[in-house]
Amino acid sequence: MPSASRRRPPPPHRRRAMPPASSTFSISISAPQPPKPLYLRRPLIAVAAALAALLLIAAAYATWRVGSPPAALLGRPAAASRFYSFDLVREYPHDPDAFTQGLLYGGNDTLFESTGLYHRSSVREVELPTGKVLVHHQMDGDMFGEGLTLLGDRLFQVTWLKNDGFIYDRHNFTKRKSFTHKMRDGWGLATDGKVLFGSDGSSKLYQMDPKSFKVMKMVTVKYQDNEVPNINELEYIDGEVWANVWQTDCIARVSPEDGQVLSWIFLHELRRNLLNSGYTVGSLFVIVLFCPVVDGPFWN
Template identity: 35%
Template sequence: MKNSAILISILVLLFLTLSCANDYKFSLEKPNKVVINESITIKLIEKNNKAVDKIQFYVNGKEIASNGNLVNINTSDLGVGKHAINALAFYDGRTKKENGFIEVFAKNKPTIYKYKIINEYPHDSKAYTQGLEYYNGFLYETTGRRGQSTLRKVAIKTGEVLQKVNLDKKYFGEGMTIVNNKIIWLTWENKKGFVYDLETFKQEKEFSYDQSKQGWGLTHSETELIKSDGTNKIWFLDNETLKEKRSIQIYTNDRSVNHLNELELVNGKIYANKYQKNTLAIIDAKTGIVEGLGDLRGLEKEMAKTQKLVANDEVLNGIAYDAENNRLFVTGKNWSKLFEIELIKQ
């Protein structure tokens, strides 16, 4: 009996010790939705007012300076999108981590644009358009689907395919762009791209992209490739190494914008097709804010005058810009027309 009483006493003492040690209850206090450029305060509260030795705060995995149990953040330093917030508390020889996020939105609604058709040109109705680019008076185009993916040089006025090469049938071709007399072409699910000589269409090398989800659209600035992956993210790759460097999230004042597809850089803004929506998003390349939305749904009606679109994926896709003559071209998957349009602010 004596030994049993001692054992019970030890167990009770151990239970009380563990109960006291576990009597720390933390709460991460923060706003969930904020507007870009707002300053916010995030706090880690110990609900029972117990002493805490130290608290460390992290935003997107990077530690930031704190003031005791709180931290002040200017959302302009983060950009729009979802951002991970973590607080690590040190107490009584233990640690406790609280996780959360904040979602940053644009301040203003996007400007809405209608369009005016300037010209119509023939386009190969068998071309499942994935990438489109204007270069030195010609259109360069990539098409998709396994076994049907091609790279083409096209005469604008006639739609004639002047040069063509097929992609290996195991790949599903996606967007392309032209940099330093090289054509860079993405594939969809293989996390792999290819580099071709502009003049000969000879494949010279391949490269991989490991951070983004898939390969969708592609364009470029003077220093970087700009890539979509079907999500609400835009990725930036080094022009020389073709390695992914960073990404931005694409947001309006009230939502994220996903399914971003074909891309074109126009006067410093990223123009992006939103897959299956016949909408053109105009995006600030630095912040990810959608500044404008081009409503191009009426082009389907124009197509219906001469062609019946039978598949639900025969949608707007393909943007090319002639900077010298300020011409904007758009087409769609299996569309028999290429449109030169002018966007008109509403």
């Protein structure tokens, strides 16, 4: 994704771009004073592609402020809370002109991608190892593409500031139809294979029927007793909804049953490294294969 100086700036209060990952390195949360936190690594290879999508979106749409946690985290963390860091172990090229809004693994070394900006929004199939765009569908100029998810052979996409969405045949983007949803507007989308999870930039997490788009359930995302607003890009992983929180460097791991934040993944050190890397915005994205559990102070 190009830098702000090279692109039409997004409308007010839009999520803004920052540089994606540079060369491979490891990132961890460090304690400001002894004792140092204990790191326990757990393999998460099965969710690597989904987490890669979230990290790209999180890196792309967090603001330029370094070390700014969600307001819900500013109080004393609950004793049972878990806080995660991550290691970057692989990176791939990415189209620097793509203002990525939704990203998911399509199998066979391909990605499906939804890009934003007016007159530039698109849906794409991308070759993972090379970043080459294999299939490209240009959206109408008044549409701002947002979250994207795959259910069966159908790609579901929502649009910003509208209640409109689109369904594409994953094999042929020209086979598509539109739908209307009940969210305020479209930000993130994910699925567990049965329902669609959606976000609209508030603290609400929606569950929608993929046929009627009726809201079957809606929960408020909370950490302890505090609402977590600005819920952005979503992924469904092992019974949890992982949500990037816009304007922070954090991913919340949310229970879809009651909206409670089960744990956090912190990306603030990723930002620090990226700002020092000199990479063009959007020229790379990263694959994360495991997350170490962090016990100890959660922010520095």
